[in-house]
Amino acid sequence: MNATYQFIAEALFITFILLTLSGAWLAVKARILMHSVLGLAVCLLGVAGLYFYLGSMFLTMMQILIYMGAVCIVLVFGIMVGYTPRESAERNIMSRNMVLGIAASGVAAVLLFTVAIGRTVWSKAAESTGDFSIEWIGKSLLLNYCLAFELISVVLLVAIVGSIILARGGREEEV
């Protein structure tokens, strides 16, 4: 019985990997801009499933909430207000940069595959403190990693104020 559950878990894991890769492929290769954002959403769902396999229910929920709920909606909003229908429906891909794109990504892939994955031996930590519970994350955020918590609040505040300043002013000087 246990082996059956393990088999189902592995099958779901492979499904999440396929979701991630196919979503990323759609996001990169889609001709229509809205399909690109749809592919990104599928890819983010797959990554959320992988976070679940990595032991963090909290990050799974945050990924779905923040990325799929907020970032994708903001992107769709940007497409709707920033592009004319002709622009958002026309071809999304330039053809003349193909060699450059393959060269850049190929160099990165070869280096990472040979050095980081092929040669490095990752060793397990000697002793472990804490666990994967939300309670422990909350304690760490407020005690040990308080600086990260404050820093992300400041970054978000500056980003919100900056985007308001960038995007406003249309009403007075609109032609």
Next chain:
Amino acid sequence: MYLSQNLNTYLILAVLLLVMGIYGMIRHKTFIGMLVSTELVLNGAGLNFMAFNKFTAPDPAVGQIFTLFIMGIAAAEAAIVVSFVLAVYRRYRTSDPEEVNGLQG
């Protein structure tokens, strides 16, 4: 050895996400398309952090907090880029990055 209990599975997937993101960033013709590719790269980074957090880190809270940090950065970046697209569209009447060349001389 199960596939989901192996560090290399996650590392290979993160490399593939990074590579697809770089390729898309170079090939896309629109600002939003470039932003989508950037999100792919950031997700690869987050997946790496979570994988090392599970398999090698002594404290499981560190990787999760850093991944949350990356999510916050990505959200801030998306908001900035969308308002940037609006501002550029208002100024240049186009959203093509090739047309926005006021500094070219």
